[in-house]
Amino acid sequence: APAHPLWPEIERVTLEQLQYARLGVEGGVWQLFAEDGEMKMYKREEEVDGLAVDPLKAVHTVKGVTGREMTHYFFSPDVRFEWETTLEQMKVLETIADDTLVILQIHKRVWPASQRDALFWSHVRRVPNDTDRDAQDIWIACNHSTEHHEAPSNEGKMVRVSLTVCLVCQTSIEPPSDGGPVTRDHLTCKITYCSVVNPGGWVPTSALRAVYKREYPKFLKRFTQYVKDRCDKQPILF
Numbered sequence: 739a740p741a742h743p744l745w746p747e748i749e750r751v752t753l754e755q756l757q758y759a760r761l762g763v764e765g766g767v768w769q770l771f772a773e774d775g776e777m778k779m780y781k782r783e784e785e786v787d788g789l790a791v792d793p794l795k796a797v798h799t800v801k802g803v804t805g806r807e808m809t810h811y812f813f814s815p816d817v818r819f820e821w822e823t824t825l826e827q828m829k830v831l832e833t834i835a836d837d838t839l840v841i842l843q844i845h846k847r848v849w850p851a852s853q854r855d856a857l858f859w860s861h862v863r864r865v866p867n868d869t870d871r872d873a874q875d876i877w878i879a880c881n882h883s884t885e886h887h888e889a890p891s892n893e894g895k896m897v898r899v900s901l902t903v904c905l906v907c908q909t910s911i912e913p914p915s916d917g918g919p920v921t922r923d924h925l926t927c928k929i930t931y932c933s934v935v936n937p938g939g940w941v942p943t944s945a946l947r948a949v950y951k952r953e954y955p956k957f958l959k960r961f962t963q964y965v966k967d968r969c970d971k972q973p974i975l976f
C-alpha cells in the first residue's frame with residue numbers, strides 16, 4: 739500500500755463506510771424524508787453542540803450504468819462542476835494516488851448559513867465481491883474531512899464544515915435471454931449514498947434541515963442523471 743501518512747485512515751474510514759452503507763436502512767431509526775421514483779432518502783435527526791448534524795442515507799437504483807462508472811464520475815474533480823450546483827471553487831491540493839486526492843471545496847452561500855468550505859481526502863476503490871461470485875464487484879467512493887498544510891487557515895473568514903460521505907455501488911447484469919451481447923439495457927446499478935455533515939458553525943436547525951431537504955434530493959437526482967447521460971452510447975466500463 740502507498741506509504742502516505744493519511745493512508746491508514748483512508749483504508750479504515752473507507753472500509754467502515756462500506757460496512758455502514760451495506761447496513762441499508764434497517765432498524766427503524768431512519769426517517770424517510772424524500773422519494774423520487776427509485777430514489778429514497780432517509781435521515782436521522784441528531785444534534786452535536788446544538789448543531790443539526792443529521793446523518794443522511796439515500797438508496798437509488800439506476801439503469802444502464804455500472805458502479806465503476808458511477809463512482810468514477812463522483813470521484814473525478816474534472817467533472818464536478820458539471821453536476822455539483824452548490825460548488826463555487828475547488829482545488830486539488832494533493833494527488834496522493836490516481837484514486838486518492840486531497841480537495842478543498844468552497845460552497846456557495848446557502849441562506850441563512852454563511853459561506854462554507856470543505857477540506858477532505860477523496861478515495862475510490864473496487865471491493866471484490868467475496869460472497870456471491872456471480873455478482874459484480876462493489877465500488878465505493880469516500881470523502882472524509884482532513885487537515886492539510888496547503889489549505890488556508892480561514893481565520894475569521896470561511897466556516898469549515900466537517901464531513902464523511904460515501905457512494906457505494908453494486909452492479910447487476912441481467913444477461914439477454916437470446917445469448918446476445920450485454921448492453922446497457924441489461925445493467926442495473928444499486929446505489930447507497932451516505933453523508934454526515936457537521937456545518938462547523940451555528941446555523942438555525944430548522945433552516946439547515948430545510949436546506950438539506952431541498953438540496954440533497956436535487957443533488958443525487960442531478961448527479962445520477964449526469965452519469966447516465968455521460969455513459970449513454972459509450973463502451974461499458976465494468
Ligand SMILES: CCCc1ccc(-c2ccc(S(=O)(=O)CCO)cc2)cc1[C@H]1C[C@H]1c1ccccn1
Nearest residue numbers: 822824845848851854881899903935937953954957
Ligand atoms: C451549511 C452546510 C453547507 C454544505 C456543506 C457541505 C456540503 C456538501 C459537501 C460535499 C458533498 S459530496 O457528497 O462530497 C460531493 C462533492 O461536493 C455534499 C455536500 C453541502 C452544503 C450545502 C450546500 C448545501 C448542500 C447540501 C446537500 C447537498 C448539496 N449541497
